[in-house]
Structures are given as C-alpha cells and as structure tokens.
Amino acid sequence: xxxxxxxxxxxxxxxxxxxxxxxxxxxxxxxxxxxxxxxxxxxxxxxxxxxxxxxxxxxxxxxxxxxxxxxxxxxxxxxxxxxxxxxxxxxxxxxxxxxxxxxxxxxxxxxxxx
Amino acid sequence: xxxxxxxxxxxxxxxxxxxxxxxxxxxxxxxxxxxxxxxxxxxxxxxxxxxxxxxxxxxxxxxxxxxxxxxxxxxxxxxxxxxxxxxxxxxxxxxxxxxxxxxxxxxxxxxxxxxxxxxxxxxxxxxxxxxxxxxxxxxxxxxxxxxxxxxxxxxxxxxxxxxxxxxxxxxxxxxxxxxxxxxxxxxxxxxxxxxxxxxxxxxxxxxxxxxxxxxxxxxxxxxxxxxxxxxxxxxxxxxxxxxxxxxxxxxxxxxxxxxxxxxxxxxxxxxxxxxxxxxxxxxxxxxxxxxxxxxxxxxxxxxxxxxxxxxxxxxxxxxxxxxxxxxxxxxxxxxxxxxxxxxxxxxxxxxxxxxxxxxxxxxxxxxxxxxxxxxxxxxxxxxxxxxxxxxxxxxxxxxxxxxxxxxxxxxxxxxxxxxxxxxxxxxxxxxxxxxxxxxxxxxxxxxxxxxxxxxxxxxxxxxxxxxxxxxxxxxxxxxxxxxxxxxxxxxxxxxxxxxxxx
Numbered sequence: 001x002x003x004x005x006x007x008x009x010x011x012x013x014x015x016x017x018x019x020x021x022x023x024x025x026x027x028x029x030x031x032x033x034x035x036x037x038x039x040x041x042x043x044x045x046x047x048x049x050x051x052x053x054x055x056x057x058x059x060x061x062x063x064x065x066x067x068x069x070x071x072x073x074x075x076x077x078x079x080x081x082x083x084x085x086x087x088x089x090x091x092x093x094x095x096x097x098x099x100x101x102x103x104x105x106x107x108x109x110x111x112x113x114x
Numbered sequence: 115x116x117x118x119x120x121x122x123x124x125x126x127x128x129x130x131x132x133x134x135x136x137x138x139x140x141x142x143x144x145x146x147x148x149x150x151x152x153x154x155x156x157x158x159x160x161x162x163x164x165x166x167x168x169x170x171x172x173x174x175x176x177x178x179x180x181x182x183x184x185x186x187x188x189x190x191x192x193x194x195x196x197x198x199x200x201x202x203x204x205x206x207x208x209x210x211x212x213x214x215x216x217x218x219x220x221x222x223x224x225x226x227x228x229x230x231x232x233x234x235x236x237x238x239x240x241x242x243x244x245x246x247x248x249x250x251x252x253x254x255x256x257x258x259x260x261x262x263x264x265x266x267x268x269x270x271x272x273x274x275x276x277x278x279x280x281x282x283x284x285x286x287x288x289x290x291x292x293x294x295x296x297x298x299x300x301x302x303x304x305x306x307x308x309x310x311x312x313x314x315x316x317x318x319x320x321x322x323x324x325x326x327x328x329x330x331x332x333x334x335x336x337x338x339x340x341x342x343x344x345x346x347x348x349x350x351x352x353x354x355x356x357x358x359x360x361x362x363x364x365x366x367x368x369x370x371x372x373x374x375x376x377x378x379x380x381x382x383x384x385x386x387x388x389x390x391x392x393x394x395x396x397x398x399x400x401x402x403x404x405x406x407x408x409x410x411x412x413x414x415x416x417x418x419x420x421x422x423x424x425x426x427x428x429x430x431x432x433x434x435x436x437x438x439x440x441x442x443x444x445x446x447x448x449x450x451x452x453x454x455x456x457x458x459x460x461x462x463x464x465x466x467x468x469x470x471x472x473x474x475x476x477x478x479x480x481x482x483x484x485x486x487x488x489x490x491x492x493x494x495x496x497x498x499x500x501x502x503x504x505x506x507x508x509x510x511x512x513x514x515x516x517x518x519x520x521x522x523x524x525x526x527x528x529x530x531x532x533x534x535x536x537x538x539x540x541x542x543x544x545x546x547x548x549x550x551x552x553x554x555x556x557x558x559x560x561x562x563x564x565x566x567x568x569x570x571x572x573x574x575x576x577x578x579x580x581x582x583x584x585x586x587x588x589x590x591x592x593x594x595x596x597x598x599x600x601x602x603x604x605x606x607x608x609x610x611x612x613x614x615x616x
Contacts, residue, residue, distance in 0.1 A: 028277060035280070035281065038284075040287070046294070047291065047295050075291070075294070082250045085250075089258070097272070109273065112348060
C-alpha cells in the first residue's frame with residue numbers, strides 16, 4: 001500500500017510542478033492546490049499507514065503493532081485548514097490581478113521584475 | 115503569567131481588538147501605538163529574564179516537553195523579539211502619518227498586529243510544526259498587507275511573492291513530515307537529541323537540504339531570492355519597511371535555529387553548501403542593486419546581499435562567526451528599516467521613487483540627508499557605525515577559518531554596497547531637483563511637512579540605534595557572544611526544554 005501511495009504522491013508533485021510552470025495564472029493556482037495536497041499526503045504516507053487499529057493503547061500491552069499514530073492526522077488536518085485559507089486568498093488574488101492587469105498570462109506580468 | 119507568553123499575546127489581543135473596532139480608525143491607531151509600545155516593553159522584560167536564567171521555557175497547557183507545544187526563548191530568540199518590538203513600535207508611529215486613509219479603513223492595523231504575532235511566534239516556538247503554523251500566520255498577514263491598495267505593480271509582485279512562499283511552505287511541510295516519519299518527534303530539543311540515533315544519516319541530510327531550500331526561499335537566499343526585489347518595492351512604504359526589517363530575518367533565524375540545534379551531524383557537507391549560498395547571495399544581491407535606478411529596488415536588492423553576510427556567519431560555524439551573524443542581524447534590521455523609511459519621506463516630498471526624478475533634497479532638507487547618511491554609511495560598513503563592526507566580526511571570522519575566497523567576496527560586496535549608497539546620495543540628495551518631476555508634485559519651499567514628526571522620529575530612533583551599536587558596542591557584542599555560546603552548545607537548550615535527564 002505504501003508503494004502505491006508513494007507513486008500517487010510522486011504523480012501529484014509532478015503534476016503540481018508542471019501546472020505551476022505553465023503561463024496561465026489559473027493553472028498556477030491549480031498547481032499550488034495540488035502541491036499542498038501532495039505534501040499532506042506525503043506526511044500521511046511517511047508516518048506509516050495503519051489499518052483497523054484505533055489510536056488507543058491498551059494498558060500493559062506492547063502497542064507497536066496494534067495502534068495508529070494520531071499525530072500525523074492532526075498535523076495534516078491543521079495543514080489542510082491552513083492551506084485552505086491561503087489558497088482562498090490566492091484565488092481572490094488571481095481574480096483581482098486579472099481585473100487589474102487584464103491578462104492571465106504570466107509572461108505579461110513582468111513590470112516589477114527588471 | 116509567564117513572561118514568554120506576553121509578547122505573543124499582546125499582538126494577538128491587539129489584532130482582535132482592532133478588528134472589533136473596525137469602523138473607528140482613530141481607536142485602531144491608538145491601539146497600534148500602545149500595543150507595539152507594550153510589545154517592546156514586554157520583550158525587554160523577556161530579554162532580562164533570559165539574561166538572568168539562560169532560557170525561559172513555557173509548556174503550553176502543562177503538557178510536558180516532547181508531547182505538548184513548547185515555547186522556548188534562548189538569548190537569540192529574545193534578541194529577535196526585542197528587535198521585533200523596536201521595529202513594530204517605529205512602524206506604528208510612522209504609519210500614523212504615512213498610511214493612506216483607504217488602507218486604514220480596510221484593516222491595515224489588524225493585519226499589522228497579526229503579522230507581528232506571526233513573527234514573534236516564529237521566534238519563540240520550540241516545535242517545528244508550530245513554527246510552520248506561525249510562518250503561515252505571518253505569511254497570510256503579509257499577503258494581505260502587500261496587496262492593500264490593489265495597484266497593478268502590487269498584483270504582479272504579489273503573485274510572485276505568494277507563489278514562491280507557498281512553494282516554500284509546501285517544502286517545509288514535506289520536510290517536517292519526513293522528519294517525523296524518521297524520528298517520531300517534532301519538538302526541536304527532542305529532535306536534536308534523537309537525530310543522531312537515526313540509522314539512515316544520508317536521509318537526514320536530504321531532509322536538512324529540504325529545510326535549507328524552504329528557509330532559504332523565505333530568507334531570500336540565492337538562488338530563489340527573486341520574489342523579494344519583485345515585490346518589496348510595490349506596497350506603501352511603511353509595509354515595505356516592515357517587511358524589509360523583519361520578514362526575511364525570520365527565515366534567517368529559522369536557518370540559525372535548525373542548523374545549530376538539529377542538523378549538526380554533517381557540518382562539513384551542509385555548512386559548506388551554506389557557505390557558497392551565502393557567497394552567491396551576497397554577490398548577486400549587490401550586482402542586482404548596482405543595475406537598479408529605483409530607490410526601493412536598490413534597497414530591496416541590498417536586503418538580499420546583506421542576508422548573505424548573516425548566512426556567512428552561520429556557515430563558517432565558528433564561535434566568532436556565529437557572533438558576527440547575530441550581530442549582523444541586529445545591525446541590519448535597524449539600518450534597513452531606517453533606509454526604507456527615508457525613501458518614503460523622499461517619495462512624499464517629490465512624488466517618485468525613480469532616482470532620475472529625485473534630487474535637491476540636501477539643500478531643501480538637510481536633516482533628512484543626515485538621517486539617510488547615517489544608516490547608508492552604516493550599511494556600507496564605514497567606521498564607527500554599527501555596520502563596520504558587524505562586517506568586521508564576520509570578515510575576521512572568515513579569515514580565521516581560512517575561507518579566503520568567500521571573505522574576499524564579502525569585502526568586494528562591501529565596496530559595491532558603498533557604490534550603491536553613493537549612487538542614491540548623489541542622485542537624491544546632491545543633484546539639483548529635476549525640472550519635470552515624474553508626477554506632479556515638484557519640490558518647492560512651500561512643501562513643508564509640518565506636523566509630520568511621526569515620519570522623522572522613527573528614523574531618528576533607528577539612527578540612534580545604529581550609532582549606539584557603533585559607539586557603545588561592547589555590551590551588544592557581549593550579548594551576541596552569549597547568544598552564540600548558547601547556539602553552539604545545544605545541550606543547554608535540550609536540558610532546559612526536556613529537563614535535565616539522569
């Protein structure tokens with residue numbers, strides 16, 4: 001299962017980077033969304049996938065095979081909430097940028113670079 | 115209540131209060147000044163407590179160390195919080211006169227407090243994931259501050275700023291996840307202790323590099339620094355100055371923290387990479403500045419080059435070099451903020467940031483010229499100002515560590531910094547006022563900025579700060595020395611957080 005998930009994470013990352021390198025600002029934001037999902041999924045995978053075990057330790061029993069680690073879920077939940085807020089801002093930003101600059105082409109947005 | 119929580123609670127509380135008083139900008143202004151002043155006072159109290167005890171630790175909600183979120187202040191963190199307090203206070207005063215009414219109506223002050231809460235939280239947290247959360251608090255506030263006003267340049271700058279910073283956050287999150295998967299803890303002290311027990315040390319180096327990339331983006335280090343000069347000159351000037359003073363230094367602080375406490379297993383590899391990053395950051399920043407002819411863009415590129423000096427202090431990793439790095443951070447925060455504030459006043463007088471549209475300020479405003487000259491010469495490293503001692507310590511550490519090439523680059527960069535400062539001085543202050551200024555506001559004797567003491571007082575405070583560090587540097591040096599000693603002896607930090615173990 002871990003191997004499959006690892007490939008899913010890798011695919012997500014490569015799609016995210018591909019989308020971020022396109023010229024359209026909408027695709028840029030889609031890339032950012034995929035990137036944050038990929039990072040969340042990565043945390044989920046590296047901290048170990050446990051099926052059918054509650055995050056509870058029975059007293060006097062060696063917990064290692066029977067217990068799920070609740071901390072990664074808590075981390076991911078926090079990260080999802082944060083990325084939701086940040087990406088909501090990003091969506092508003094690209095809309096506003098489109099209104100002001102009147103293009104969705106990143107190559108045209110070079111006024112502040114040089 | 116613990117002295118550690120107060121500097122964090124003040125901006126959070128003030129932010130909530132300003133939000134509640136959304137309609138009354140007058141009260142928001144009062145709160146801004148009072149809250150930042152009390153932030154400054156409480157941060158000095160914190161510094162005194164840290165000087166007395168060595169470390170101040172707070173286990174939130176009484177959860178003992180590796181399980182709960184721990185707040186820790188060692189000397190470096192306390193110094194950074196004091197600097198935050200100083201900058202916050204002067205920016206709040208400056209904002210009274212400089213913030214356009216439209217920005218005040220749309221939540222400038224609440225965002226300011228939120229940003230400060232994020233910055234202080236990043237400095238005093240002792241938990242890596244919590245650091246991520248504070249980073250995001252800080253970033254979200256900075257996104258909104260950067261785009262207040264909604265002009266075209268702001269939008270274009272913001273897209274780059276937001277994208278790069280979100281990218282960096284994703285890498286940070288990945289690194290945190292990988293580290294947790296290997297070590298099983300995210301408390302920094304606990305990590306420092308357990309990281310040596312991990313079998314696959316090569317993987318630890320990979321994670322260290324991920325942290326380096328992530329914090330490197332936030333600190334605007336080479337090669338991913340270009341979001342900074344593309345965005346820092348776009349918002350109104352008080353925001354620019356605040357960002358220039360504080361935000362990149364949070365990234366530098368995070369690098370100092372993780373590369374002295376956690377990732378010291380393979381110093382020869384990681385810190386050599388840091389060394390070259392530092393050298394290239396210095397060089398590209400200063401060369402970028404040499405090509406610019408816009409007041410704030412020149413200063414923005416100089417932030418990049420100065421970040422290189424701080425990283426150089428960390429990368430050499432000798433006691434003297436770390437002292438130099440810490441000293442440099444203290445010097446740079448004061449000086450860079452002052453320079454941005456000066457650029458704001460010159461914009462007010464002449465209506466432009468372009469050097470070719472500016473001129474004649476030395477004749478019209480001799481006080482402003484002096485207020486520019488002090489931080490500018492300090493930035494370039496002219497004795498006896500603070501920048502000279504900061505550069506001197508770092509360079510001496512470089513020579514002692516026999517890193518001659520990098521030291522040579524640092525010296526060259528100092529010279530080019532001088533070139534940029536002279537360029538601004540000659541164009542803005544010495545040259546006659548151009549006939550046709552860029553926008554409609556020509557400088558005449560009638561332009562008297564009477565009643566604008568809030569613009570000048572902050573720069574004077576910061577100027578006095580750099581003079582003080584220059585002329586009375588011994589206590590500051592001792593402070594930096596103690597901070598460096600703590601950084602190089604992580605056992606003290608570990609014991610303070612986890613309790614002394616048998």
